[in-house]
Amino acid sequence: MQTNLAPEYKNTTDGIAAEAILRKCVHCGFCTATCPTYQLLGDELDGPRGRIYLMKQVLEGETPTRATQMHLDRCLTCRNCESTCPSGVDYGHLVDIGRKLVDAKVPRPAAETALRWALKEGLPSPLFAPAMKLGQLVRPLLPAFLKNKVPAKQMAGVWPTRQHARKVLMLAGCVQPAMMPNINSATARVLDAAGIQTVLAPKAGCCGAVKFHLNDQDGGKAEMRANIDAWWPHVADDSPVEAIIMNASGCGVTVKEYGHIFKDDPVYAIKARRISDLTKDLSEWLPELADRLKGKVSAKTAGNTGQVVFHPPCTLQHGQQLRGGVEKYLNELGFQVKISTNESHLCCGSAGTYSVLNPDIAYALRDRKLGNLQDMQPEVIVSANIGCITHLQSGTTTPVKHWVEVLDEALGG
Numbered sequence: 001m002q003t004n005l006a007p008e009y010k011n012t013t014d015g016i017a018a019e020a021i022l023r024k025c026v027h028c029g030f031c032t033a034t035c036p037t038y039q040l041l042g043d044e045l046d047g048p049r050g051r052i053y054l055m056k057q058v059l060e061g062e063t064p065t066r067a068t069q070m071h072l073d074r075c076l077t078c079r080n081c082e083s084t085c086p087s088g089v090d091y092g093h094l095v096d097i098g099r100k101l102v103d104a105k106v107p108r109p110a111a112e113t114a115l116r117w118a119l120k121e122g123l124p125s126p127l128f129a130p131a132m133k134l135g136q137l138v139r140p141l142l143p144a145f146l147k148n149k150v151p152a153k154q155m156a157g158v159w160p161t162r163q164h165a166r167k168v169l170m171l172a173g174c175v176q177p178a179m180m181p182n183i184n185s186a187t188a189r190v191l192d193a194a195g196i197q198t199v200l201a202p203k204a205g206c207c208g209a210v211k212f213h214l215n216d217q218d219g220g221k222a223e224m225r226a227n228i229d230a231w232w233p234h235v236a237d238d239s240p241v242e243a244i245i246m247n248a249s250g251c252g253v254t255v256k257e258y259g260h261i262f263k264d265d266p267v268y269a270i271k272a273r274r275i276s277d278l279t280k281d282l283s284e285w286l287p288e289l290a291d292r293l294k295g296k297v298s299a300k301t302a303g304n305t306g307q308v309v310f311h312p313p314c315t316l317q318h319g320q321q322l323r324g325g326v327e328k329y330l331n332e333l334g335f336q337v338k339i340s341t342n343e344s345h346l347c348c349g350s351a352g353t354y355s356v357l358n359p360d361i362a363y364a365l366r367d368r369k370l371g372n373l374q375d376m377q378p379e380v381i382v383s384a385n386i387g388c389i390t391h392l393q394s395g396t397t398t399p400v401k402h403w404v405e406v407l408d409e410a411l412g413g
Helices: 013-022 030-034 037-042 048-058 066-073 082-085 092-102 110-122 128-137 182-193 208-212 215-235 250-253 269-278 282-292 298-304 314-319 325-332 359-374 384-394 403-410
Strands: 167-168 196-199 241-246 280-281 307-310 337-338 380-383 400-402
Touching: 013 092, 030 048, 030 082, 037 359, 048 066, 048 092, 066 092, 082 092, 082 182, 082 314, 110 208, 110 250, 182 196, 182 282, 182 403, 196 241, 196 325, 208 215, 208 250, 215 250, 215 280, 215 403, 241 250, 241 269, 241 282, 250 314, 269 280, 280 282, 282 380, 307 325, 325 337, 325 403, 337 384, 359 384, 380 403, 384 400, 400 403
Parallel strands: 167 196, 167 241, 241 280, 307 337, 307 380, 380 400
Antiparallel strands: none
């Protein structure tokens, strides 16, 4: 796509990067067929091709409007379009640039600004855990829209204490320890059963995605730098740490992009690339884990779990381009795992803070997703990202868990 950058964007980092991405787009429209918002709303401007045109206009000097901002806000950043695009358009990075440029020129209403501020400052805050605890205490009294965001209190279980020569770092995350602490402890127990020790760096916090995608890119980068600094002493050349394991695919896709985000940073470029190279989704270790755990998970125990249906998060299947591993290796361990035969590629509507900022679209996508999952008659639904898990659970009585929790239960965790 030919682009003539306006003088204010020529020779800028954002302008150069955006132009390179835009030049790959050939207007084919394949992306619209797999875009969740286009499927729901039927508006060209609520699909990737339309949003690309809007961003191109801004880069060429047209003044953006609230409508421009709205159409970019409605994007889930699920990156399904990247999986579909035959030309390799890097849409996810382009929309980050586009939102930044548009928000610099289009002021938001006060209420919207306040909500976005509360989300970006509140979710990664140390105050989130006590606030969640209070919410869980009064959960039966909460209105439905708040109850959907406050999962029932969960016990974390025991953190393993055995020492192993093999070690991995794990990011605890900002909201996961308060909302669903068992995911982290189950991960540690499963790795322990495979002879691998899980290490937490106390000063590592939010991956930076919440602030970055709410267009506080400087705030997000500050959190990313803090994580790099916290992990760096653990990843020296002679360190026993083999990887940085992510059990939330939304965090994983972000940390894997640290190298891209800091590629021009004279202080952090090399460190960020090293951190990204070491980062692995937990499912990427499943081939080895399955091999090590085969003698510890009986077919009978795994089979007693019943029909398990896996919902692959967008951040896993599109952001990280990881598909098929969870169901393949859990089945090898004796579980009965299926993936929906209908629209398994589509977003469930969670998308980080999206379900708070765009609830109508988010819940329509949730119900559509649950309809397809329930067609598989699951006894449990599993996923790989806390946002998807809590969002789906708000619309069904079928238990929704992280797949590692199901594996942990079969190991006696």
